[in-house]
Amino acid sequence: MDLTVAGQHVHAGTGGRAFDPDLPLVVFLHGAGLDHTVWALPARYFAHHDLSVLAVDLPGHGKSQGAPLTSIAALADWVVKLLDEVGASKAALVGHSQGALVALETAARHAERVRALALMGAAPKMPVHPDLLAAAEANDHKAFDLMTSWGFGPAGHLGGARVPGSWLMGGGERLLERVKPGVLSADLAACNAYQEGMEAAAKVTCPTVVIMGSDDKMTPARAGAKLAGAISNAQQVLIPGCGHMMLAEKPDETLDALKTIL
Template sequence: MNGQDICFNSNGIAVTPERPSLVLVHGSGGSKLDWPQSWRSVAAATAPLGLPSSTAVLPGQGGQSLHSYPVFAIDLPGHGGSYGQSLSDIDGYGAVVIRFIEALGLENVCLVGHSMGVGVVLSAVLQSSVRISSLCLIAGAARMPVTPELLKGLKNQTEDTVAAVARSCWHKSTPEHFVKTTQQRMMSAGQNVLHDDFTVCSKLDLRAKLPALQVPTLILAAQEDRMVKAAEIESMAHATPKAQLQIFHECGHFLHVEIASEIAKELVTFLDAQD
């Protein structure tokens, strides 16, 4: 893809012009593994594991309602299994997503972004909306301020800073396993990737361009999100012409994992309404 190898996985559902294809774009220091496995695979191994309802949904559960749609989860450059370097601007990542869609010949695409991925998919659709029929924006906004202290911490006290970020990504009731997994994945991304990604977020401001969006947009937020404030996401929703906003409670920045089944159903309902 223009000399750039992008790693992705697919749930194997056949692509047809009538049915939207979902392209999932992860957040800062993330990868395709940040999406529930059951969103990315229809294998029997991703079926629910019989955990009590009081237990947070594990990655790999709660996405069966998406199994009628083709799903592609990508690793941005320098992340996960993708080669190359992480980028220093949101438009560069947006262009990569557009080239990925073109390379696969996808025509009816719902771009789904989480956190930094929200900025990426917004940039992508603003660059070229020809193949994009809808958006789903999860726990991210057109502006996502990052403090200078956080950027400095990622450079000088990486491990401690990542530990604090990982804790902030999850609702306070979430089992520690999830926090540790996020911490390990972020550390595996490396200091340079993490600093680049959070710098990209710190420079992001697409608010003035939101009125130009002309595709149906589902915006999902958590009231208790400590990484991207719900008020910032609400402001984006008000400025986006064809947006619908849902705010959830008792979950955090990774709401698509914590309440994976509920989020998947919201997405399916949204996609069905576009037919």
């Protein structure tokens, strides 16, 4: 589906079904350097279970035009402009990693527009290692190597892909290699600069689930639990044997966790 948000072309996947503005809306927000394709399974599932789905390419990512937005706050305000564009008064927001920060900040800043929240691979703060920041700023392939190595848990490093013959870490690198120059650097810098997670969490009023991987090195489960503890009545789901890239590593378990809120 092609949209215009803030004067720029934006692409969004709809889960294989035509967008229906009369159905409850779910917006999926991807992580740093990624795009809407990471949501293929949950987007398709919920689109075929009486929900409208928008798995968006954030500005500058995937098929969306424009420069990447450089702060989590700016991205949160952009999400509301997206809702305005499709005529949605409210939506459930599902975010992974950087997308989780965006979803969290949107729910804090625009509580009346968010009916439910799913935060995956999330933490109150997401400091980025200086080596990764430097490599991304230099458009060095090392940034992709570091993100892939740190992002995947046992299923990626030792084998355990659900699809026979597939290579999780290789697929992860190929996806990152599609990102436009400067976009990953902007994303990581935005994550690194965001310090308002706990304050935002205290403002969330909608039903929320925080989904964590037991072997997540980038946003450890203890950090996800801390974030969940700051959100009123938030559910916590821990996926065993899973790293940060839960959509690829544990797709079925991740979908089951999302079903608890959507």
